Amino acid sequence: MIRTSAHPCTFNVASQDRSFGPWTVHGSEVFCESDLSYAFVNLKPVVPGHVLVSSKRVVPRFLDLSDEESTDLWRLAKRVAGVMEQHCGVSALTLVIQDGADAGQTVPHVHVHVLPRRKGDFEENDQVYDAIDAASQDQAAALRSHAEHHDKDVHVDAKTSEERVPRSAEDMAAEARKLRPLFG
Template structure:
């Protein structure tokens, strides 16, 4: 008996929703890329959080030709960031090798930037594939979730939160604008330091 096909098999396609209805594709199309080591000022029109109106405001923290990262609109904790490819890729196995490599690079940088901006030194990186795995938006994305006060949470809440489920609240837009600016600034500092040689 042969094993089940995988998305890498040439005759198999993973389920794709219409990219025109994908909220992450709309965000990627709305916000142009910029040099992460020299982000535009917070007042720049290319970072205008109302640009996606009437959709929820988007607070971009990283924008490259291949990837975009922004604050989650229903965060599990302050600083909860989503990182995804600009192109519509439903699952991790749909990403190109170049997208996957760049995502790995920036997961590391964003993790350090979010920790620096929030002051929270522990976090989860979560990536869900498919509805049964708790993926809500069928556009591949990584969650970076700062984890303050873990000892105060019950095991059930910890497990749910770790997999992208759990108690969530609407993003406070005023707080989000400041935090997004701090994360972009931290990304720039980290990128410049890395270009100069020292590791994160």
């Protein structure tokens, strides 16, 4: 049984690119949208099925969202979480917001990490938070470095972790294509 809200989720094949802080998420990487939020695949997922949900309006902190935006963000996160739990065949999830630099936020745009979890996926359960921090810092550093020298919307290969390598734009688009029908 899918435990999701009836929150409408749409996707237009010609979906527009979205800003993610100072960077661009290509429409091909977006798999679900609501009026004020969107869900997209992750460049460097911590676990299989690790996706992100963000507000469409670029705001750095959760408290900067309007009441309508924060409600929409969490409703979409709940919908995405329910579908990803079933799709990945798991019985648990971790949902995380790193709100501000002191909390580990590396992209100055509100976003929720949705991570499908399996028993034993980390030696100690709380290691997932260290993995999110490390992946976020690696990704942001690589994106900043690349943006200084190239187009801001090109995906960067930040090979600081042997276990998690950044995926190509083609791989990310393929994952988004597989996920879209689940939200129909």
